[in-house]
Amino acid sequence: MAKDGLTIGDLSKRTGLAVSAIRFYETHGIVEPVRNAGGHRRYGRHDIRRLSFAMAAQKLGLPLSEIAHHMSDLPSHRAPSRSEWGEISLGIRDRIDAQIAQLNLLKDKLDGCIGCGCLSLDTCALYNPDDGAARAGPGPQFLKLSNGS
Known part of the structure; x- marks a missing residue:
């Protein structure tokens, strides 16, 4: 030094x-x-x-x-x-x-649908029938809504 x-x-x-x-x-x-x-x-x-x-x-x-x-x-x-x-x-x-x-x-929420379609499993219709989350905008809407952002 x-x-x-x-x-x-x-x-x-x-x-x-x-x-x-x-x-x-x-x-x-x-x-x-x-x-x-x-x-x-x-x-x-x-x-x-x-x-x-x-x-x-x-x-x-x-x-x-x-x-x-x-x-x-x-x-x-x-x-x-x-x-x-x-x-x-x-x-x-x-x-x-x-x-x-x-x-x-x-x-x-990683093992279920998080509202963006990236994890479209057979059960997705239970979480997001007819992709209703899309009306809230792009991205993982359920994650956004759950977090309050």
Whole structure:
């Protein structure tokens, strides 16, 4: 590690991300390196946490634009405090809870017709006679209606 911060190579080794991926995250505002006197990017140790959080949130299915939005209020050149991370958590918690509810609903209805015709089984007429769900619009209408969206 350089005295004035982590190089992009150092950050790559610590996070497991390719250098190109770190630059990609940088374009989305997830990390904001400073430039040293020679013009080279330098990252703080806090950027390891920022990148790790972004990677974890993406694995949960959050789009990078949403992650960047939530992280935009965090300080860019120091480690966030516990309360600052807590605020991010609250902002994302409702999104994750809704996603879990939607996945549970899908899991519970996966073996029957979900109203889009993709699982047209012999019993589909019981759930959707004459494709009545089509009047509500395209897509899995029973899943949408059950979820309230």
